[in-house]
Ligand SMILES: [Fe+2]
Ligand SMILES: [Fe+2]
């Protein structure tokens with residue numbers, strides 16, 4: 001049976017395909033359209049999924065959409081009329097969406113795919129998330145928690161996932177209705193702190209490490225925990241307009257004015273001594289810290305409730321809030337569950353896979369096995385080599401946002417290696433010699449984290465190099481930490497605590513590093529000396545594991561900074577062409593892919 | 606340059622609108638940034654379509670320039686704005702798909718080519734729609750690039766047509782008609798949206814007084830009611846599947 005999952009129309013549109021119970025391919029649309037968080041219909045992802053599965057459109061048996069758009073419409077219209085007569089513009093927005101999308105969605109999808117609209121089904125958004133988390137966890141039984149901004153009428157939900165005689169089953173046991181949404185409040189504060197909503201949430205989390213929890217009391221008045229229940233005090237918010245921040249006078253009588261979007265934060269996560277910033281900047285960091293603390297408290301309340309209601313020792317967790325790796329670490333530290341699993345893409349980018357799995361669950365679900373995060377497209381590098389050899393870099397310096405050097409054609413070198421062993425040796429040599437290398441290998445990852453297949457890599461002990469990378473390659477704010485990838489053996493040596501589950505495989509939690517190892521990993525650590533570790537075993541990703549081993553041989557430490565292969569404002573690269581675009585627009589000097597290293601010889605200029 | 610109706614608008618109406626409504630200026634420049642980025646992405650698709658590495662390399666260069674234009678417009682819009690820009694393209698037209706034939710591809714490329722000459726004239730006029738020196742500089746710089754692109758894309762188009770200039774010209778005329786039609790549909794859609802908004806505003810005030818209580822009641826549902834609703838939703842979905 002062929003089941004296609006689709007998620008679209010909000011942010012991070014995606015597609016995934018299941019063939020006879022196995023997830024064969026999955027991708028976010030942004031990887032093919034270069035538009036970060038692309039919300040448009042995932043036409044290209046669908047094409048990729050079908051091609052990878054080797055099936056034609058008419059061979060699709062079932063299409064499952066990640067939410068029920070009609071129920072969602074009932075919420076948006078109710079929200080509009082609830083605020084009558086102050087909500088004309090929200091009403092018109094919902095009505096426009098209804099008339100251009102919601103009412104026709106089934107037929108639109110059917111038209112795109114050229115199939116009968118009867119094959120298209122909608123499932124509740126939180127069921128998509130929970131099916132994604134549970135059916136890819138490998139657990140036979142688990143508490144399944146989804147914490148999101150909003151899906152139809154639900155903000156967060158607790159399910160109980162079980163294996164039964166006939167397959168698997170996921171039952172909702174508790175629900176936290178909209179607008180009591182931790183995700184929405186976190187996003188609202190993200191905007192308040194000057195970051196972009198649905199993109200800058202990771203910046204809010206990073207900023208929190210520089211603050212003190214001075215405003216938790218005020219924050220607890222907004223996010224209230226009453227008898228195992230999380231409630232939001234809406235009297236601080238004004239959601240009637242899209243034009244300004246969703247806060248009202250009551251909010252601003254407690255908190256200062258919002259941080260301007262152009263005001264930069266000067267905190268530096270790599271500098272232990274530089275903690276003095278302006279009073280105003282510190283204020284916003286304290287707000288972020290207080291928010292993070294209250295978010296964690298609330299999440300723990302939900303998790304403990306999930307444990308009590310299901311009696312399970314296992315947790316599967318998804319929804320946009322599950323991307324908050326600092327809060328995820330708290331879940332581990334509290335030891336509420338023995339094993340914790342979060343999929344590679346717990347947000348809406350994983351919505352399509354969740355929808356397809358929910359379809360499988362409802363149809364005839366016999367399987368529930370752990371899946372690889374490398375379900376994207378693979379590219380044959382050889383077919384791009386002629387293009388690369390024909391590139392003329394003499395004008396590239398003109399097209400860059402940052403200062404890049406003027407190059408001659410002969411300053412681009414393409415070196416091919418006959419074996420992967422030699423290739424990885426050369427890459428490891430470059431990295432050991434303090435170079436930053438873009439690394440493209442096999443199928444691309446699902447989710448927002450690069451896990452060694454679309455990564456930019458460099459030594460973890462060279463702070464200057466990492467700072468150069470932030471400024472001249474990634475164009476990334478100094479307060480945002482990098483992550484470290486390491487082998488399992490090295491993780492045993494350098495991490496304070498090791499936990500069961502997959503969180504350390506997919507960079508889903510941050511871990512404290514032992515004081516003796518701080519200097520070897522400092523460039524990949526946050527200001528509190530934690531790292532969003534990716535612990536790699538040979539079975540997870542053989543090529544990347546071998547590279548880490550070689551790094552170990554050359555530097556004595558099987559660890560690297562692993563950051564996503566993308567430029568600020570762009571999604572992670574998919575193909576060698578996009579890798580070359582980043583190569584030409586930034587100061588990235590080496591791209592290693594498919595036994596080939598493309599380099600800029602800049603020294604002779 | 607002949608003064609087309611759109612040129613008249615940009616020359617005489619746009620400066621006024623931009624002065625009176627600065628947000629309109631930001632929106633317009635943001636839109637240019639999105640259009641430039643979109644053309645970069647479409648050209649990237651062309652790279653995948655052709656097999657000739659020389660043409661691919663030319664297209665690559667073109668992609669970089671379009672991304673650069675997108676960057677320039679984005680930073681210009683941001684310099685006027687105190688909010689983050691909304692840079693998402695709501696409905697992208699996927700021109701190159703897996704069923705695209707060489708003939709479709711040529712039509713698309715001709716469309717790109719005519720687009721280059723259209724925008725270079727527009728951007729030159731926009732450069733004078735404001736007194737701001739930075740704005741003028743950026744629009745003129747982009748217009749200059751677009752003029753050069755017109756020559757470049759013309760050459761690639763002829764190359765793609767295996768040197769058949771007659772065919773290239775025919776494709777050009779065809780795509781000019783397509784462009785006019787597209788502009789017509791966009792204008793109609795905008796007019797349609799205004800009419801729709803008007804009807805919806807009337808509807809809002811007509812039914813609002815009767816339904817707002819019901820809407821508020823739904824927000825007072827307790828958790829049990831919500832949970833029941835979700836269970837019913839799941840049962841219904843299961844039934845249908
Ligand atoms: Fe979601
Ligand atoms: Fe352009």
Ligand SMILES: [Fe+2]
Pocket residue numbers: 671721750751754
């Ligand atoms: Fe152009």
